[in-house]
Amino acid sequence: MTPVEYARLQFSRLKMLIGGTWVDGGEGAFEEVLDPATSQPLGRLPHACAADLQCALAAAEEGYALWSRTPAIERRRVLMQTAALIRERQESIACMLTLEQGKPLAEARGEVAGSAEIFEWYAEETRRLYGRVIPARNNNSQQLVVQQPVGPVAAFTPWNFPALTPARKIAGALAAGCSCIIKPAEETPGTAIELARACVDAGLPAGVLNVVFGVPSEISEFLIRAPQIRKITFTGSIAVGKHLAALAAMHGLKRCTMELGGHAPVLVFDDAAVEKAAQACAAFKFRNAGQVCIAPSRFYVQRGAYERFLDAFTHAAADLRLGAGIDASTTMGPLANERRVAAMAGFVDDAAGRGGRVLAGGARADGPGFFWQPTVLAELPDDAKAMREETFGPVAPIARFDTLEEALQRANALSYGLAAYAFSASAATMMAVSAGLEAGMVGVNSFAVSLAEAPFGGIKESGYGSEGGTEGLGAYLVTKFVAQAAL
Numbered sequence: 001m002t003p004v005e006y007a008r009l010q011f012s013r014l015k016m017l018i019g020g021t022w023v024d025g026g027e028g029a030f031e032e033v034l035d036p037a038t039s040q041p042l043g044r045l046p047h048a049c050a051a052d053l054q055c056a057l058a059a060a061e062e063g064y065a066l067w068s069r070t071p072a073i074e075r076r077r078v079l080m081q082t083a084a085l086i087r088e089r090q091e092s093i094a095c096m097l098t099l100e101q102g103k104p105l106a107e108a109r110g111e112v113a114g115s116a117e118i119f120e121w122y123a124e125e126t127r128r129l130y131g132r133v134i135p136a137r138n139n140n141s142q143q144l145v146v147q148q149p150v151g152p153v154a155a156f157t158p159w160n161f162p163a164l165t166p167a168r169k170i171a172g173a174l175a176a177g178c179s180c181i182i183k184p185a186e187e188t189p190g191t192a193i194e195l196a197r198a199c200v201d202a203g204l205p206a207g208v209l210n211v212v213f214g215v216p217s218e219i220s221e222f223l224i225r226a227p228q229i230r231k232i233t234f235t236g237s238i239a240v241g242k243h244l245a246a247l248a249a250m251h252g253l254k255r256c257t258m259e260l261g262g263h264a265p266v267l268v269f270d271d272a273a274v275e276k277a278a279q280a281c282a283a284f285k286f287r288n289a290g291q292v293c294i295a296p297s298r299f300y301v302q303r304g305a306y307e308r309f310l311d312a313f314t315h316a317a318a319d320l321r322l323g324a325g326i327d328a329s330t331t332m333g334p335l336a337n338e339r340r341v342a343a344m345a346g347f348v349d350d351a352a353g354r355g356g357r358v359l360a361g362g363a364r365a366d367g368p369g370f371f372w373q374p375t376v377l378a379e380l381p382d383d384a385k386a387m388r389e390e391t392f393g394p395v396a397p398i399a400r401f402d403t404l405e406e407a408l409q410r411a412n413a414l415s416y417g418l419a420a421y422a423f424s425a426s427a428a429t430m431m432a433v434s435a436g437l438e439a440g441m442v443g444v445n446s447f448a449v450s451l452a453e454a455p456f457g458g459i460k461e462s463g464y465g466s467e468g469g470t471e472g473l474g475a476y477l478v479t480k481f482v483a484q485a486a487l
């Protein structure tokens with residue numbers, strides 16, 4: 001059986017994982033999972049009913065009692081073995097990812113390998129869960145600071161990175177000693193199921209990781225209200241993040257990590273390597289058809305570099321080969337769903353109404369599936385929709401600026417604060433932008449801001465908390481101070 005055949009077969013047996021058993025929903029509810037390249041069904045995804053969610057909560061509670069007492073060195077072993085299995089199964093998982101999400105297979109392979117790396121990194125970090133000894137005030141006493149797992153976690157992940165985002169949440173929670181109930185995106189369930197299968201096959205005890213699906217608002221409300229859950233981690237839109245954070249506050253003041261939307265500005269200065277910058281910007285903008293929360297997504301180019309940048313960027317966009325991700329010649333796949341196609345039309349219509357120029361693309365691609373052409377827009381005013389709102393798709397607005405102060409002011413003008421980028425050869429400019437850009441992650445002459453070992457997260461309305469790095473592990477820990485004396 002080829003990896004693609006195997007992947008297709010897996011879609012015919014999608015299940016939830018509850019208490020160590022692969023199950024269908026108790027009430028028989030389900031939804032169809034579509035291939036975004038054809039809009040044809042790939043398989044049926046079971047939905048959890050209230051009784052299934054109660055079982056998952058009970059399992060997570062029991063799983064927590066066991067896993068939080070499991071020595072770090074054993075947790076490390078299970079996470080390392082999970083990573084090894086993900087690597088071994090890379091090709092079939094990547095095929096599932098591409099079929100359900102649409103990105104080119106080469107990108108899917110990279111994402112699966114990146115997910116294995118996240119498990120490895122967190123596995124190693126289990127050995128560095130240090131506390132602190134504070135010099136005691138008396139000879140017969142001790143003052144200790146210890147880190148303990150926060151408790152059972154409810155995790156909610158979106159469809160744009162079906163492997164990487166669940167990997168960050170699952171590996172972080174398990175490394176810290178937490179149990180987890182994850183609700184991956186219903187659009188892209190297969191990849192997360194395969195990650196969970198790798199955990200089970202690696203020897204993770206039953207109940208420590210549970211995977212459920214259903215109507216997102218119903219599942220999240222049920223789990224966030226549940227007294228067993230002590231931590232919420234969500235990746236998705238700002239509106240939903242605010243809603244979940246409010247629920248978490250109301251029902252037990254639960255801790256949250258909120259990784260929400262972004263609309264990353266890119267400042268390209270006259271002294272930058274303009275053509276190289278344009279090519280890198282286009283590559284990162286159109287990666288995953290632009291459905292990346294840290295994608296460079298509004299471009300401000302200094303007057304002297306503007307025409308050269310526009311030209312090189314537009315050429316790079318026009319060179320992309322649109323097609324099904326599973327086809328080896330494809331360099332940009334479809335959007336994940338019909339909603340994104342409608343959203344792209346909204347950005348382009350608004351631009352046209354404001355006198356913007358469409359330099360490339362600008363329309364839906366012919367044929368079945370959710371395809372939108374790589375699109376470049378120029379001469380847009382700052383109040384155009386594409387300049388103000390996260391595009392989350394292959395639409396790139398490019399504008400001109402004159403001074404550094406002006407560029408920083410326009411870059412920081414929105415309520416987003418996830419990623420921001422700049423290109424310049426000047427050390428002074430580099431320091432000014434890295435200090436002045438209001439974002440949780442800043443790349444200067446670089447887009448490498450998403451790494452297993454580095455904190456990933458936003459400020460302002462892009463959310464709070466980090467995933468990755470030592471900060472990412474800290475998100476699943478609580479601090480306890482212990483004062484003990486010999487009487």
Ligand code: NAD
Pocket residue numbers: 156157158159160184185186216217218220221235236237238240244259260261262292293339390391392
């Ligand atoms: P959406 O807000 O409806 O859904 C985004 C994700 O959140 C989906 O996976 C969905 O299942 C989940 N979700 C929605 N409501 C939920 C709820 N009440 N409880 C728990 N999970 C819930 O938006 P969409 O149309 O699917 O995607 C479009 C927007 O979502 C984008 O414009 C972008 O802002 C945002 N998004 C952000 C990221 C990210 O990485 N930060 C990823 C995907 C989508």
